[in-house]
Amino acid sequence: MDFLVTPSRLHDAVITVPGDKSISHRALMLGAVARGRTEVRGFLNGDDCLATADAMRALGVEIRMPAATDVVIEGVGLRGLQPPKSDLDLGNSGTAMRLLAGLLAGQRFGTTLRGDESLNSRPMARVVTPLTRMGAAIETDCDGTPPLQIAGGLALRAIHYEMPVASAQVKSAVLLAGLYATGDTSVSEPAVTRDHTERMLRSLGVSVASSASAVTLVGGQEPRGTVIEVPGDLSSATFPMLATLLSQDADTLVKNVGVNLTRCGVIDIFRGMGADISLENTRRYGDEPVADIRVRASRLRGGVVDPGLVSLAIDEFPALFVAAAAAEGTTHFSGLAELRVKESDRLAAMADGLRRLGIAVEETADGATVEGGRFTGGEVNSYHDHRVAMALAMAGTIADDEVLIRGVDNVATSFPGFRECVAGLGADVRLA
Numbered sequence: 001m002d003f004l005v006t007p008s009r010l011h012d013a014v015i016t017v018p019g020d021k022s023i024s025h026r027a028l029m030l031g032a033v034a035r036g037r038t039e040v041r042g043f044l045n046g047d048d049c050l051a052t053a054d055a056m057r058a059l060g061v062e063i064r065m066p067a068a069t070d071v072v073i074e075g076v077g078l079r080g081l082q083p084p085k086s087d088l089d090l091g092n093s094g095t096a097m098r099l100l101a102g103l104l105a106g107q108r109f110g111t112t113l114r115g116d117e118s119l120n121s122r123p124m125a126r127v128v129t130p131l132t133r134m135g136a137a138i139e140t141d142c143d144g145t146p147p148l149q150i151a152g153g154l155a156l157r158a159i160h161y162e163m164p165v166a167s168a169q170v171k172s173a174v175l176l177a178g179l180y181a182t183g184d185t186s187v188s189e190p191a192v193t194r195d196h197t198e199r200m201l202r203s204l205g206v207s208v209a210s211s212a213s214a215v216t217l218v219g220g221q222e223p224r225g226t227v228i229e230v231p232g233d234l235s236s237a238t239f240p241m242l243a244t245l246l247s248q249d250a251d252t253l254v255k256n257v258g259v260n261l262t263r264c265g266v267i268d269i270f271r272g273m274g275a276d277i278s279l280e281n282t283r284r285y286g287d288e289p290v291a292d293i294r295v296r297a298s299r300l301r302g303g304v305v306d307p308g309l310v311s312l313a314i315d316e317f318p319a320l321f322v323a324a325a326a327a328e329g330t331t332h333f334s335g336l337a338e339l340r341v342k343e344s345d346r347l348a349a350m351a352d353g354l355r356r357l358g359i360a361v362e363e364t365a366d367g368a369t370v371e372g373g374r375f376t377g378g379e380v381n382s383y384h385d386h387r388v389a390m391a392l393a394m395a396g397t398i399a400d401d402e403v404l405i406r407g408v409d410n411v412a413t414s415f416p417g418f419r420e421c422v423a424g425l426g427a428d429v430r431l432a
């Protein structure tokens with residue numbers, strides 16, 4: 001599938017975006033191993049989270065969806081998962097694979113985890129290394145990529161793990177394995193990463209200690225089923241926010257968005273570029289802060305993006321690159337080595353896409369320098385990466401001519417209804 005984007009005049013709008021992907025995955029996994037029923041509202045009904053739901057069903061958990069974004073999970077308890085009849089296919093989802101590796105490392109049965117072409121080329125040593133230290137046995141391909149063959153029947157021991165890369169997926173994998181380990185499992189991170197696992201564990205009654213230096217939990221605690229309300233995904237909200245900022249005079253209110261500080265780097269970086277963004281009606285859904293985000297068309301300017309904000313905005317760089325390309329002056333990005341191992345090599349994919357739209361980009365090993373300019377029309381490749389596709393679609397709304405974006409099927413992994421959502425602002429994004 002391809003998108004055809006026609007330059008569009010945006011208008012004022014009030015919109016919502018689908019539920020948070022990270023929180024939806026965690027709700028399924030933790031609800032599955034909880035004692036009792038968990039009810040999830042505002043669930044992200046996208047391909048990535050549906051792959052996790054299917055995996056949990058294959059592990060013997062009853063999961064019903066009485067409505068598109070409502071999920072009921074009949075928890076089987078910490079020791080209640082059953083051996084699956086076949087390999088678990090996790091599609092495009094790195095979160096599903098890495099978190100499940102942790103959850104499944106301490107089971108009495110073995111499992112094999114696979115994915116699509118993109119996921120099967122992503123690095124898994126980052127979770128295999130700490131899990132092996134805990135006593136797990138996990139085989140990968142010789143280059144450390146999936147499939148993951150996880151052995152069963154091994155006793156896990158608690159470790160203290162100092163993560164070499166800032167990754168919430170690795171932190172979460174170790175904490176989930178820690179539920180099955182004897183003793184105190186703790187993780188420290190080189191930079192702050194999203195803390196949804198810690199918050200959700202607490203809301204399911206598991207005691208987790210967080211200090212400036214580490215997150216710690218005692219093994220053997222069984223989560224208890226609860227009600228989880230999932231906020232809108234700030235990573236998805238970023239795209240309509242970007243289109244609004246680039247527009248002539250639009251004013252958009254994105255309602256009910258998760259604004260956990262460990263995710264808000266994008267707001268800080270946009271504001272540093274001169275964006276007019278304010279948070280209204282700030283409140284909580286359980287342990288997660290939520291707000292309505294008001295964004296107004298803004299004159300963006302380039303500058304040096306603080307590498308200290310990278311882990312707080314890790315998924316938003318495709319959109320931030322588009323903002324930089326539309327800004328006045330030059331923007332310097334660094335500290336982005338992790339972008340090379342996301343759903344695509346996002347540094348290369350965005351440099352290619354922006355160049356094809358007439359923007360000068362100089363790529364470095366861990367970043368890029370982007371010269372602000374005007375987008376010509378043209379044809380670009382999404383490299384089958386949902387966020388690259390959506391970011392380039394937003395560039396198309398202010399381009400001089402139509403933009404054709406190739407290979408956009410994976411937009412459904414994180415943002416089902418993307419086209420309809422941005423149509424609500426007046427953006428003309430069609431299937432070509």
Ligand code: S3P
Nearest residue numbers: 022095166167168169170314315
């Ligand atoms: C996620 C963590 C991030 C992010 C991914 C979702 C999560 O990955 O890129 O989209 O839900 O924990 P890393 O933790 O590997 O950076």
